[in-house]
Structure formats: structure tokens, C-alpha cells
Amino acid sequence: MDKTRRAARAAGSADPEDPGFPAHRAPACRTLAGLDAEVVECRACPRLVAWREEVAAVKRAAFRDEEYWGRPVPGFGPSDAALAIVGLAPAAHGANRTGRMFTGDPSGDVLFAVLHEVGLASRPESAHAGDGMRLRGVRMAAPVRCAPPQNRPTPLERDTCRPWLAAELGLLGPGLRTVVVLGAFGWQALFPVLESAGWSVPRPRPKFGHAVRVTLAGAADGRGPLNVLGCYHPSRRNTATGRLTRAMLADVFREAARLSGL
Template structure:
């Protein structure tokens, strides 16, 4: 009994700058609001903390009048979402500035235009956290919650942050039917999480590709299967070169909405 209490006390006393903070805190969260409150406290990755705070202090000239968020960016969307969208990480002058996932940058403009086109977002633009945007049956999530230098988290940073995503999907799991993964990084980060969360991931693991669709059976037969869809990330590089067009993105979300019953 005393040993059990000691372990629990150790978990609760984990400081935000402890590398074990996500692993100790995330599984104890019983709601998405509680999870989000812990996410924004996290300082487990020194390189990411230094970068996000440096960007928030120096700013971009176009946003010099903004007070940057400069903290981890939590997920966004209703707690009963049937569809999750998993990206990569917040943009330095997007989510790291506005405090909301995919808000305030070109990638977000592209993403929300597509979600709005299929009826999953109340408006086609996302400029700041208080702009009135509402998502319908969709939750935006990410494997990494802090803006990384050059948009490239390290494998260690991805793994340290993983418990937040695992807990988020676990909390969504009663109603979750579909996940759209934006880009290969998110795909590779997500598959181990889904396997640990009770979905059967095939061996060898399915490879990422735009339009790839995989149905994962649940280990618990009382739970429905999960539909996994791959989609190119709406980065400026992909959208400016035509690798990903708005009709392509609308098509993916239209299929995701159908599979999710939205």
C-alpha cells in the first residue's frame, strides 16, 4: 500500500520540465479539457521550449503587434468527435502565435477551406483563437505540440510527446470512427499509438501515401473498426507545387466524413 502511494505521489509531483512529464500526466487525464490543461504546461523538450519561446519573443515583422502564445498548442475540436485529423506540429508563426492548431498560417487556410467545403467547419478561415470557428465532429491533433525548428521534430521529441496523443485518442475512442493523417511523419508517429490503444495494426505496417485507406479492427470486438486515411500535408511546398490541390483535400475529407457518419 505504501509503495503504491509512493508511486502515485511521484507521478503527481512530476514537474513540467521533467522528460517524463507527458508519460506520467497524460494517462491520468479523464477529459480532453484536463488533458489540454496539462499539455500547455509541458516543458519536457528543452530544444523545443527554447525555440518556441525565442520565436515568441523575436516575432515576425508582420506580427510584431501580436502577443505570441509561445507554449505547447493543444488539440482543437469537440470531445465527441468521430473524425480525428493528425498533423505534424504547430507552425512557428501559426499555432505558436495564435495558440490554436492550424490557425493563422497558409496550411491552416487550406485545411479549413476543405473542412468547410464538406460541412465539417463553420467557416473557411481561421485567423485567431477567438474568431468563432467551430468544428463539427472533427478533432485536430498532432504528434508534437510545440513548434520545432525547421518544422522537424527529432525522434526523441516525437516519442516524448507521444503520451499526449495516445491519451487524446483514448479519450476520443468511444465515438472515434476515422483518422485522417496529414503527411508521412504523422503516419509513422500514429501507428504505434493506435496499436497501443487497442487497434490491430497490420504487419508489415501499411505505408503512407495520399489516398491510402486502411481499416483497423479493434482488439475489443465490442468496439467498431477504425478507418485510417492518408493525405499529403497541406504545407505551402505541397500546395504551391500542385502536389496537393484543394479538390484533392476536399475529396479526402468527403470520404472521411462519409466513413464517420458525419
């Protein structure tokens, strides 16, 4: 048994040789719709499965009359997006409740308001998956698709989930020009994903910082250069302390829109 399989079993994760493991299922997807359908059925990480389902059953008092999603959360946005937004993972009572990325929690409230301000979202508020929200040229995704306890997925869970995001970015095709990464965890998780998807990543890997910009050389399959922008995560803590202001967030997305031709 190789090191990866031993680590997976020790952590209570699915065996990577299992046909249901993301490493086998994600590369076989030929469309984003097909990928999304596969993502929501994933049960590769037992700890995350148990937590997301417990949260969906117990619920928060404010949402006790709602039916929680309680499954992995697929990407959100058009299949020809030129700009991708990559966060960390679904919030327990946000996307794990609503079934849509960044929807139903304070971080999403700030993010969608800014996207609407700069012309990338049809509405300033994102309450639930059926509210009519549309993104213009933008696709939202995350390196981890299940809500993790204390918002902290393990490195193994992050790596197990990686093929979903690599496949998603690959399926966006040559039109993808920019990725905005929200937070240091997402930044660290993204560059191995980009390597898996075919882009050339410099060594040492670029350091995270707000408004940091890195341009990667085109992928081997003919896709052009990719701009990667760092941005502080719009968490309640960052916005309440002023570490990230709405103006700072808007500046990043205006630059991302410009680089993406949006």
C-alpha cells in the first residue's frame, strides 16, 4: 500500500483507488453540468460527510424551518466565465444550507454586494439558490466542497477534493483569464490545482497578499496566460476590523474585471 493510501485510511478517508474517489471521477467529466452533478454526490471524506450532515440535521435556530442542502456544493456561474472566484469551503450555515457558493452568510453578503456594485452580479443580495441571482462572466468555486468543522479542512481533505476544482477550471476552457483568490488558505490550495489543470507555476510559489497579482504562462493545451489576484477573505472578522473594506474589495474586482475583459 502506497503512502497516499495509508494516509487516507489513517484519516478515515476513502481509499484513493476507489472508483468513487474524486481523482477518478473528476477527470472523466466533459461538461461543467456533468461535473456539478458528480460533485454533489461525493462522499470521499467521512469526517466532512458526517459534519455537513449533522449540521443539516441539527440546524441553527434562526434557520430551523429551512431544509438544509447538507451536501457538497457545486460551482456557481456560467460555463464560459472569464473570471473565477476561489474561496475556502462552504460555510456550515451558509452554502451548506443554501446549496450555492457564498450564499446565505455574512461573507457572501459583502461579496455579492461588491460584485453587483462593479457590474458582475445581477443583484446586491444573495439569499437562496432560487433568488434569481446571475453572475456576468464569473464562476464561483472552492478547493473544498463540504463545510468543514471550525472552517478548517485538513490538508488531506483539501488534497482529496483538489481534482474537482482542477477539472472545473479546465472545463472553463481558454476563455478563463483571471482567478481571484479569497484568503491565504485558498491561495495555498489553488496553485497545485492550477498545476494539475496545466498551467506553469513558478518556484518558489508566489506568496499571498491582498491585491498581489501573479501572471502564469499559458497552459500546454493552448490556453493563454492566467492572472491570479490575491484578496483578503470577506469574513466577518476581516470586514468588522477594517482589515478588508468594501472599497478594497471593489478595487480588486474592478482590476479582475479589466484583466478579464468584462
